[in-house]
Each structure stands twice: as C-alpha cells, then as structure tokens.
Amino acid sequence: MSSVNLGMPGTRVAYGSGNLYEETPFPEHARSELENKQMRANIGHATHTIRTKRGRVVGELPDWQDLRDAGSAIKKEVGARLPELLEQFEANVTARGGVVHWARDAAEANGIITDLVRAKGVDEVIKVKSMATQEIGMNEHLEAQGITAHETDLAELIVQLAEDKPSHILVPAIHKNRDEIREIFSRRMPGAGAELTNEPAVLAEAARSYLREKFLDTTVAISGANFGIAETGTLTVVESEGNGRMCLTLPKTLITVMGIEKLLPRFADLEVFTQLLPRSSTGERMNPYTSMWTGVTEDDGPEEFHVILLDNGRSAVLGDPDGRSALHCIRCSACLNVCPVYEHAGGHAYGSTYPGPIGAILSPQLTGVAAEQNNSLPYASSLCGRCYEVCPVKIDIPSILVHLRDEDIRTKHGQRDDQASAQRATVLEARAAEAEASGAPVEPAEHPADFKKKRVPSEMDLLMKAAGTVMSSGTRMGLAERALPVGRGALKPFGGLKWLPGMVGGWTQERDIPVPPSQSFRNWWQKNGANAEQRVERDLGQTHLPQADGAPGPTPSLAAGIEEHAAWGAEAQAVYHLRAQRPDPEGQDTKSSEVNSTGEEPA
Amino acid sequence: MSQTDAKATILARIGHALRDEPAAPEVPRNYRRTSSLNHDDVVEMLEDRLTDYKANVYRETTETLPGRLRELLGDASTVVPDGVPDTWLPEGIEPVRDVNDSGSVLSARELDALGAVVTASTVSCAETGTIFLNSRPDEGRRALSLVPDHHVCVVPLDTVVELIPEAFERINHADPITMISGPSATSDIELERVEGVHGPRRLDVVLLG
CATH class of the missing domain: 1.10.1060 (Fumarate Reductase Iron-sulfur Protein; Chain B, domain 2)
Known part of the structure; x- marks a missing residue:
C-alpha cells in the first residue's frame, strides 16, 4: 500500500x-552525458532526421490542426470520465473472455505478471516494446524471479543484450552505432557468428533468425498498449517490425500492461489517433503494422488474455x-x-x-x-x-x-x-x-x-531577498548605482568580468560580463534628462525623433550618451554571438542546429 | 491485498483526483471524414503510397489475376484461407489450406515452413497507404498473413477509400484487425531503413477491378 x-x-x-x-x-547527469560525443552525434542526427520527416508528412494534411483539436478534446474527456470508462472497459473485456487486473503500483503489477507466468509453468516470455513495462521495471523483476523476458523489438533487443538503457522513446538504441551493435550481437546473441558485418540489413537479418525461434516456441507474451477502447474493450498495438504481431498472435497466453490513461471512449476515436500518432512519431504516413483485438477470439490468437490496468501515480x-x-x-x-x-x-x-x-x-x-x-x-x-x-x-x-x-x-x-x-x-x-x-x-x-522540510534559505533566496530590498526603494537603488564607477575601475584593466562567485557563477561559466558604463542610466538621465528636450531641438530642429527614412539622426552630443549605454548591451551580444559561432570541439557548427521559429524544418 | 481492494482503491484515488469535477468537452470533429476526390485519383494515390513503402503493386482484372498470381508465387508452397475463391488461383497450383493432418489449424511451425500466403482484404485507405485485414474468411486468421515471408494481398478496387475515417466505417471491431502499410521495416540501426524484419519481407498488392 x-x-x-x-x-x-x-x-x-x-x-x-x-x-x-x-x-x-539532471544538471550533473547531463554534464557527463555531454562528454559522450558518439551519443550526441547520433541523437543529433536522429532528432533532425525524424523532425524533418515529421514536418513533411504533417504538412501534407490540410486538417492537422483539426485532428489535434479532436485528439486533445478526446483525451480531456477521458480524464473527466475516467472512472466510468474504466468500468466500461473492464465489462467489455470480460464479456469477450479477457481477464482484467488492477495494479496500484509497480510492485503490484510485477506481482500479478509473475503469478500469471508461473501459473503457466514457464521461465521464458517474449515481449513487445512497452513504456509501461519499462516504467515498472518488469524485466528486472522477472529476472530476480528466475523468468527471462526476451525483448523482440530490434532496438530494445540491442539495449537488452548490451545491458544498457533506452535513450529515446521511439528509437531506444539510437546512441549505439552499427559497429557497436555488430560487436554486441556477435558477443551476446546465440547463433550470431563472427561473419556478421555491420550492415543494418545483415544485423536485422541476424535478429530475425534469432527471434523467429523464440516466436515459434514461446507460449507467453507480454505487451503494452497504445490505446484501449472503453465502448468495445478493444486493445491496440502500433509497431513497425512485425514483432508485435508475432507476440500478439502466436503465443497461447497474452498479458497486456496498460496505464489507466490510455483509454479512449469510442472505437471511432481511433480514426483520430491512428492519424496523429505515426506522423508525429516516426514521420510516416502510417506505421507498417497496427494490431487490434478484443478479448479472446476462437482459433485466432491467444487462448488466454489478461490486461493489467496500471495506476502507479497516474x-x-x-x-x-x-x-x-x-x-x-x-x-x-x-x-x-x-x-x-x-x-x-x-x-x-x-x-x-x-x-x-x-x-x-x-x-x-x-x-x-x-x-x-x-x-x-x-x-x-x-x-x-x-x-x-x-x-x-x-x-x-x-x-x-x-x-x-x-x-x-x-x-x-x-x-x-x-x-x-x-x-x-x-x-x-x-x-x-x-x-x-x-x-x-x-x-x-x-x-x-x-522527513523534514528544508527550512534553511538557499543562496538564491538570499540573492533574491537582497535584490528585492535594493530595488524596492529608489534611494537604495540610487546608492547601489553610485557604486558602478568603483566596479568599473576594478574591472577595466581586465576588459570585463570573467568570474562571479557562488550560484551566479553559473552565469559567468558561459559568458564574460563586459565592463559596465561609467555611470548608470538613471544617473546619466538625472544630469542630462532635464535638458534633453532642448538638446534634441538644438541638434535636430523641430524634429523630436529621428526619422527612419533617411532623416538626420541625433548628433554626436546626444548620440554619445545613448551609445555608451547601448554599447554595453551590444558588447554582451557580440560575446554571445562569437561563442555561438565558434565551432565546438567536435567540429560541428552549433548554429547548424538552429531551425526556424516553428520548430519545423523546411520540407 | 485482493484485486477487489486494488480496483476500489484506484477508483477512489481517481474520484478524489477529480474532486474539482472537470467537464468532459464536446469533441470537435472538423477533420475530413469524406473524400472529395474521384475514385480513379483515390486508387492512384493508394498505388503511389504503397510503392513508396516498397510494396509491389499490380493492376489486374478477374481474367488476368490467376496469371499474375502464378508469376508472383512461382513454385512457393502457398497457404490460402478457405474463403479465397478458387477462380483467383491459377490452374496447376495446389494451395495449402489452413488445416493439418489431425484436423486442426496449421501450427506456427507448419506455417513457418510455407513460402507464401494469398489473402483478400476488407478496406484500404489511400491517403496513408494502409490495407485493413479484418479476419474474414477470405483473409484468414492473423497468423496466416504474418508467418510466411511473402504476402500477396488482393485489394478489390471498390474497397479503396481515401481517408482513415472512411476506412474505419467499414471495419468490424469485434473481430481482430490488422492494418498493413507496406512490408515490415525497422529504422533502429542508425535510422537506416531496412525493409523486412519479422513480418513478410515481400508484400505484393494486386489491385483488382
């Protein structure tokens, strides 16, 4: 409990x-991951390729936004009606010969799965790639119980054989290159010989031969579900390789783990989600295979079907x-x-x-x-x-x-x-x-x-408190600004500030702070603001503001004051741009990762 | 704790979570639900999309169909669901029916030993290049179109629609459904697409009409 x-x-x-x-x-872990150049290059390539494909196939549909609106509303409806939809789903699965289980958390779901597998007297199961089983740590749990769960999705198989972890929802082994995969297969995959090359087609063929025997012999399969339909009890699995179809069709017993939020109210809602999902996911008009089944069908597929409805925080x-x-x-x-x-x-x-x-x-x-x-x-x-x-x-x-x-x-x-x-x-x-x-x-x-809450104020709290005190009073702000020339004197010989202490130091790790101007804008305006109108009139005649279309701009006497302040910002920007254009150690121009403001790459 | 407890607990948690009683919105369905294209263009679109998926597409009539099947199947041992009409099949080809010596359906291993399968189909969506099998007698149970490495799928022209909602209208959800969009494929290794993993590596589609 x-x-x-x-x-x-x-x-x-x-x-x-x-x-x-x-x-x-995250910050610590990300720092060490940033050192992994292979992974960064692979992820960069994958994300850019897929999003270009996505942009292309999404752009094809004139009613994409209408589909998004429908999808969003349906999901909102599911949340609002969840108790009744779950009951309806359970009733329909049961009516079609399926068994519905409820799991409050990961441990309970794992316990149910273990009992079901043991009841079949087997110690090996095949499984379809599933986020829910990954979330509950099913493979590790079954392993500890002496049951081996064979991943059948190619990428998940690579990750499993390498004793690694997935790095992407869709392409979990994207951080491995073909040489690494060849090495993993030849070392860990039974039957894969030394003649294996690093060609993706050859590696896929090796996985096909290895897994074919598992598909033909294994009697229990475990899957996740992309959608569960309340009004019919129908379940859906979306995939590419056919390993899903194998697991859902050939074994005698099928166990499906589904988060309670995966329900859709009506069968017709699939017409929305089978359009939204593949285009958003793989950037295809449709994924190669989608399977749908309702309970148990005589002489077609598993004789026994269980679905586990998982809460685990949802x-x-x-x-x-x-x-x-x-x-x-x-x-x-x-x-x-x-x-x-x-x-x-x-x-x-x-x-x-x-x-x-x-x-x-x-x-x-x-x-x-x-x-x-x-x-x-x-x-x-x-x-x-x-x-x-x-x-x-x-x-x-x-x-x-x-x-x-x-x-x-x-x-x-x-x-x-x-x-x-x-x-x-x-x-x-x-x-x-x-x-x-x-x-x-x-x-x-x-x-x-x-467990005690943390009452000790953080460094950020102290900084914010101090800034608040200063900025909430004009007098205090003025005093603080008078200190500017002192800071300037200290910084000028070094050309700028390169390091700040404490948590604000994170800022100077990535950028230098240029020497501040000789006085604050407030100070400058106090001395010069009163006669600014006169100066403008003297410099520009009756024109109060410089005109964009070639009219004369402010003369040096006014411009100088503005420019000094503008220059500080410009210098800071220049430093930023210089850093942005600097090739990083991998020789990749970081600017190449920029896309237009919609996040889509041009088709 | 028992399963009854688990269900009651989860439903109670959800009930508590929804104590602000959020309203279920009306679902706006302004997306396209009926095609505005003429049927020839729809069929052409299907052919284009299937070819893009690396399926082989042929156009035949009832007269030319047997000849095409003879050419596509060669001398492969071919399983055929009971509902496939004999008139489709070329003379001289003895199809394997889905029943073994002991009278039950073929085992997975028996299917694995076969070279090809010929099935019909229920409906096809042109816009996504998707063929729907709905476990009817001329499509067979799901394993038939899965285990053999070569799938020849016959698509009658009057079953081709443009849009996904049009296709779903023709589907019976009570029976198992398989949506097929090209041969099986993977892009798991460096995102390089490889056609043909576990499902049939060769998909031939015959547009019939």
Whole structure:
C-alpha cells in the first residue's frame, strides 16, 4: 500500500514507483552525458532526421490542426470520465473472455505478471516494446524471479543484450552505432557468428533468425498498449517490425500492461489517433503494422488474455488541474525530437523511463515533485515552446514546467509541508514494498516520519531577498548605482568580468560580463534628462525623433550618451554571438542546429 | 491485498483526483471524414503510397489475376484461407489450406515452413497507404498473413477509400484487425531503413477491378 491519508476522510494520493527516478540530478547527469560525443552525434542526427520527416508528412494534411483539436478534446474527456470508462472497459473485456487486473503500483503489477507466468509453468516470455513495462521495471523483476523476458523489438533487443538503457522513446538504441551493435550481437546473441558485418540489413537479418525461434516456441507474451477502447474493450498495438504481431498472435497466453490513461471512449476515436500518432512519431504516413483485438477470439490468437490496468501515480497526476494534461501523452516522442535540451543532453540524463520535455513534466508528477530525485527535471528546459507546437494532443508542456517549478520552490520553502512529506512517504513506502516483492535487500532509507522540510534559505533566496530590498526603494537603488564607477575601475584593466562567485557563477561559466558604463542610466538621465528636450531641438530642429527614412539622426552630443549605454548591451551580444559561432570541439557548427521559429524544418 | 481492494482503491484515488469535477468537452470533429476526390485519383494515390513503402503493386482484372498470381508465387508452397475463391488461383497450383493432418489449424511451425500466403482484404485507405485485414474468411486468421515471408494481398478496387475515417466505417471491431502499410521495416540501426524484419519481407498488392 503506497498511499497515505492526508487527513481528509477518504482522501488518498498515491505516487508511482519503479523506473521513474533520476539517479543523479539532471544538471550533473547531463554534464557527463555531454562528454559522450558518439551519443550526441547520433541523437543529433536522429532528432533532425525524424523532425524533418515529421514536418513533411504533417504538412501534407490540410486538417492537422483539426485532428489535434479532436485528439486533445478526446483525451480531456477521458480524464473527466475516467472512472466510468474504466468500468466500461473492464465489462467489455470480460464479456469477450479477457481477464482484467488492477495494479496500484509497480510492485503490484510485477506481482500479478509473475503469478500469471508461473501459473503457466514457464521461465521464458517474449515481449513487445512497452513504456509501461519499462516504467515498472518488469524485466528486472522477472529476472530476480528466475523468468527471462526476451525483448523482440530490434532496438530494445540491442539495449537488452548490451545491458544498457533506452535513450529515446521511439528509437531506444539510437546512441549505439552499427559497429557497436555488430560487436554486441556477435558477443551476446546465440547463433550470431563472427561473419556478421555491420550492415543494418545483415544485423536485422541476424535478429530475425534469432527471434523467429523464440516466436515459434514461446507460449507467453507480454505487451503494452497504445490505446484501449472503453465502448468495445478493444486493445491496440502500433509497431513497425512485425514483432508485435508475432507476440500478439502466436503465443497461447497474452498479458497486456496498460496505464489507466490510455483509454479512449469510442472505437471511432481511433480514426483520430491512428492519424496523429505515426506522423508525429516516426514521420510516416502510417506505421507498417497496427494490431487490434478484443478479448479472446476462437482459433485466432491467444487462448488466454489478461490486461493489467496500471495506476502507479497516474491518479496523482490527474489530481492536479494544472498538470493533469500530461496524461494526454500518446508517447509519440515528437517533443524529444525538437527539444534543444534533449538534443544535447540525450535520453539517459533524465533518469526516468520518460525522457525529454514530456518526461520533465510526467516523471516529477508521477513521483510527486517533492521526491528529491526528480525535482531538477522541471528545470531541464529553456521554455522555448517547440514541444507544445509539435504535440499531437496539444499538451502545454512549457506552462506545466513553470507550474512544477513553482511547486518545487514552494516545497523547498516549506509552503507545502503536508503534501511534500506525504509524497516522500508514499515514495519510500512504495520502494520498500518493491524491494520486498523482488526479494532484494531493502535499502536503508530515512523513515517517512523523519522527513523534514528544508527550512534553511538557499543562496538564491538570499540573492533574491537582497535584490528585492535594493530595488524596492529608489534611494537604495540610487546608492547601489553610485557604486558602478568603483566596479568599473576594478574591472577595466581586465576588459570585463570573467568570474562571479557562488550560484551566479553559473552565469559567468558561459559568458564574460563586459565592463559596465561609467555611470548608470538613471544617473546619466538625472544630469542630462532635464535638458534633453532642448538638446534634441538644438541638434535636430523641430524634429523630436529621428526619422527612419533617411532623416538626420541625433548628433554626436546626444548620440554619445545613448551609445555608451547601448554599447554595453551590444558588447554582451557580440560575446554571445562569437561563442555561438565558434565551432565546438567536435567540429560541428552549433548554429547548424538552429531551425526556424516553428520548430519545423523546411520540407 | 485482493484485486477487489486494488480496483476500489484506484477508483477512489481517481474520484478524489477529480474532486474539482472537470467537464468532459464536446469533441470537435472538423477533420475530413469524406473524400472529395474521384475514385480513379483515390486508387492512384493508394498505388503511389504503397510503392513508396516498397510494396509491389499490380493492376489486374478477374481474367488476368490467376496469371499474375502464378508469376508472383512461382513454385512457393502457398497457404490460402478457405474463403479465397478458387477462380483467383491459377490452374496447376495446389494451395495449402489452413488445416493439418489431425484436423486442426496449421501450427506456427507448419506455417513457418510455407513460402507464401494469398489473402483478400476488407478496406484500404489511400491517403496513408494502409490495407485493413479484418479476419474474414477470405483473409484468414492473423497468423496466416504474418508467418510466411511473402504476402500477396488482393485489394478489390471498390474497397479503396481515401481517408482513415472512411476506412474505419467499414471495419468490424469485434473481430481482430490488422492494418498493413507496406512490408515490415525497422529504422533502429542508425535510422537506416531496412525493409523486412519479422513480418513478410515481400508484400505484393494486386489491385483488382
């Protein structure tokens, strides 16, 4: 049981557990990932290629925005009607011979899966790529129980054989190149010989032969689901390689793990999402294969079908009116492909199963933003807004990021004491339950009751407080500005400020601060503002403002004053541009990563 | 704790989460739901999209169909669902029916030993180049069009529509559905597209009419 009572009768908020956490804070992890040149080059290539394709196929549809509007409204409807839709879905799956299970968290879902697999007396299962099973750490859990789960998606197979982690929702092995994959296959894949070349077609053929035997022999398969239809009980899996069709069709038993938010009310809603998903995801008009099935069909496919409805923090996300639309996500990964932060940091830096912009809003909400491991994620964004523009269901990711930053600040300031300690408590309880279920030693963790909010003011708090004091008073601001010439005298011999102490030092890591002007604009205006009108009249005649179309500009006497101040900003800009154009150590021009303001590359 | 508890707990959590009683919006469906193209253009669009996916596309009539199938199938052992009319099949080709010596349907291994499959189809969407199989007797169960490495799919021209919503109207959701848009493919290695992984590596589409 991983929920806590918040004091109101019947009020329970329960956060998720499993692979949803940062192992190290985003900034630290991102710094080390930035050193991985292979990964950065591969991710850069992948994200640019896919987003160009996406732009092309999205541009083909005259009604793309209408489809987005419909998709967004349907998902909103799902959230509002979730209890009745879940009941309806359960009734329809059951009526068609399927079995519906409910899992409050990762540990419970893993427990159900383990019991079902054991009941079949097997120790090997095949599985379709699925974010939900990744989220609950199913493979690791089954491994600890002596059950091997074979990944059948090519990229997931590469990641599994390499004992690595996925780095992208859609192309999880994109951080590996063909030589690395050849090496992994020849070392770890039974039957793959030394004659294996690094040709993608040859490597895919090797995977085909290896997995064909698994498909023909394995009697239990596990899948996720892209959509579940409440009015019919139909489930949908979208894929490319045919491994999904194999897993959904050939084994005798099929177990599907589906997040509760994946429901759609009506079968006809698929006409919207089968258009939105492939174009946003792979940039194809349609993915090669989509499978749909309802319960059990005689003489066609599995004889036994189970679906596990997974909460694991989703109900908690639903409880925040300002953040709940994160549950609309259909896992297309379009937001990853346009994100400048993801492009450079890569998928591993986010820690959680869900990387990129959507991960930065989904992971902290699933675990509760007070879970310290995830409280750096809402800051992993420049708020440029491209993710919102490409999102097929119009999730306003930037606004939710800002909202979560606010939640985080209030947590740190002790303004959300009850919720914060409640969040910590559920997370710790869930982890203990998970550890117990998997038989792993329970990590020594602080007792929920020992969790104390942080009351010590941070460096940022002190800086903001000081700035507030100075700026709220004209006198104090004036005094502060009088100190400018002193600072200027100290800096001028060095040509600018190259280093600042403490947390503001982060600023000077990337840029120098030019020498400030000899006096503040306020001081200058005080001395010269009174006679400015006269000067303008003297310099320009009756013309009060210089005209754009070739009329005379201000004479040097007025211009000099303005220019000195403008120059400070211009110099700062020049430094910025110089750095932006400087080739980075990989020899790639960083400017090449720029796209136009819509985040789309020209078709 | 029991499953009843889990369900009750989750529904209670959701109930609590929705205590602000958000309204379910009216879903705006202003996207295209009926085609404005003439049928010849729609068929041409389907051909173009399928070719783009690296499927091979042929146009035949009921008279020329058997000859085309003979050429496409060669001497491959070919499984044919029971509902496929005999008139489609070339003389001299003895199709494998989906039943083995013991009277049950072919096992996955038996299917794996076969070279090709011929099926019909329910509806095809031109705009996305997608063929829908809906487990009807002339399409067979799902494994038939999956395990053999070569799929010949017959698409009658009157089943071709332009838009996805038009296609979904012709689908029966109670039976299993497979949407096929070209042969199986992967772009998992350095984003280089490889046609043909686990599903049939060769997809021949015969437009019939």
